[in-house]
Amino acid sequence: MAFDTLAKPAQEVSSKAKDCCQQRQCHPFAGLKFTLWVILLFVIFSPAVAYDPLDPFGNITIRWDIMSWTTDGYVAAVTLSNFQLFRHVMTPGWTVGWTWTKKEVIWSMAGAQATEQGDCSKFKLAVPHCCKKTPTVVDMLPGAPYNQQFSNCCKGGVLASWGQDPSSSVSAFQVTVGLSGTSNKTVKLPHSFTLLGPGPGYTCGPAKIVPSSFFLSADSRRKTQALMTWNVTCTYSQFLASKNPACCVSFSSFYNDTVTPCPSCACGCQNKNDSCIVSNSEMLKMPGINTPRKDNAPLLQCTHHMCPIRVHWHVKTNYKGYWRVKIAITNFNYRRNYTQWTLVVQHPNLNNVTRVFSFDYKPMDPYQSINDTGMFYGMKFYNELLMEAGPQGNVQSEVLLKKNKETFSLKQGWAFPRKVYFNGDECMLPPPDAYPILKNSAPANPIAFLTLTASVTVGLMILLIC
Known part of the structure; x- marks a missing residue:
């Protein structure tokens, strides 16, 4: 079967390597080098690494676009794009978390909400939407109040796969951040991003500053540019999601x-x-x-x-x-x-x-x-x-x-x-x-088949002797 055809080249390579080692003196550290190569290959192709040969570039990208500055921070549009070809995010939907680098707070949100407000007791005049150092954000449900909606929001966190329905593979919300700095030089990127969708399995890399995004107006006649953009890439590993x-x-x-x-x-x-x-x-x-x-x-x-x-x-x-x-x-x-x-x-x-x-x-x-x-x-x-x-x-x-x-x-x-x-x-x-095998054309009675074969063989031998 197919496994035999895969095994033969490996045996030939092993045999050639052995002959080569016999013809010339092997390096004293050859065995160590081979072990290191095996370890490296194991790390690269370990099931914990989020790589799928049928979807090698599949990921969920979280993009932050700062659209305007405020007196103590900025207003950003956050977009989640599911670039996985056949893996979608089902109910109860995505959950995004991160850790602030400074003492940032979330003044308000549209299209999503933080699951906990945290301790906002130090604020007297206006109370922020969330004061936690590590906020956790979820999408709003369909039918959310109009004044709390944002474009591509309110899907209950459900994201279709890119290969099945690209138009439904995007979710977005708006966040107003305070105490963060008011310029590209003073803003610090959040870190330690997490993505649950709807269970474990996703691992997010660090936020990286990328060229600013461009946006077209509704009539496609005006192009605007984000003041600052960074991306976070999250990949899925079935091994991390479950051991079974x-x-x-x-x-x-x-x-x-x-x-x-x-x-x-x-x-x-x-x-x-x-x-x-x-x-x-x-x-x-x-x-x-x-x-x-x-x-x-x-x-x-x-x-x-x-x-x-x-x-x-x-x-x-x-x-x-x-x-x-x-x-x-x-x-x-x-x-x-x-x-x-x-x-x-x-x-x-x-x-x-x-x-x-x-x-x-x-x-x-x-x-x-x-x-x-x-x-x-x-x-x-x-x-x-x-x-x-x-x-x-x-x-x-x-x-x-x-x-x-x-x-x-x-x-x-x-x-x-x-x-x-x-x-x-x-x-x-x-x-x-x-696997179910294809039955051959042999007679149903193997004993009768063997008897017939023996009779024919004996007859041929008698003819040859005579």
Whole structure:
């Protein structure tokens, strides 16, 4: 299989290195150098590092634009742009925090609000909106009072992915800062930015001054420029978000009765008896059982994989020039609806997708060097909402693909995806040796086959002797 083809070059390189070492005297520190290289590669490709080969430039950028100076500070427009191709920020939305460098306060905000005011007792005439050294800011909900709104605000902190809907991937608010300085030389950049969206996993870099942003008027006839601009880049790491995967994948096919389930405990089985509920439990009739908790803790249906999401890939039909796949997504979390969900699949034949029947589909080839990745997502007002666990907790579609005669095969698991992501998190796939295999053309009775083979062999030997 594919693993064998990857292993052979490594063995050849190892053999060549050994021969080279025998032909000439090895450097006494060669082993140390090799160890250092291994450590360096481990650090670079460690799962804790926020790098995704299917979305290498994905991030959320927080941009601060100082628009005007005040008597003791400035007025800034803060914009959050989700540049992740297939990971969006769901309910309860983003939360942004930072630490002031001096003794800054927030006099007022529009389009967002600080979660705590802090100790503002030293202010007598006017009371600031927030006096905390480390403020935490959240987006306002839809329907906020008109005088508290700002452009691209009031979405409840929800950000669509850039690949799915760029127009809905931006959120913004206005903040009036005091006691901060009133010029580019006296203003100090905040530090220690944090982003939760809606859970952990994001790591933010330091604020960096960049060229000032430009803005066009409503009629596009006038261009204005920010007085000062700085950016903060936040990247996501699934390893930091959770030590266990958030979804798993199961396989089946028309050519084999075997169903390959999700791996056992694919998403962790710690305290399974305390953290899951059977599908026919009387507890499901209790009022409020489906109400999400503030800490976003799930209530999972008891399964052998203990995943909130399972993706099932079924190879349904093999036509002369096409083949057909059925995809089903099941939600096993009783406390969560997935709005604007995304499903990203990597498979070499996705460059020949002919039709997708009840999902929307977008190839990722503009962003990838190889056209083997595509994004599925729900149709608006139809199945963009994946309901919580229960009878309505699944969505499904079928995909018709044109055969690539050079590569198409049903052997050795070729028809199954290489990677699957749900809402930006990579799902655990079954081990390759468990995939449904294509049955060969051998007789159904192996004993009869061996007897026939032995008879033919004996007959040939008699003919040769005679």
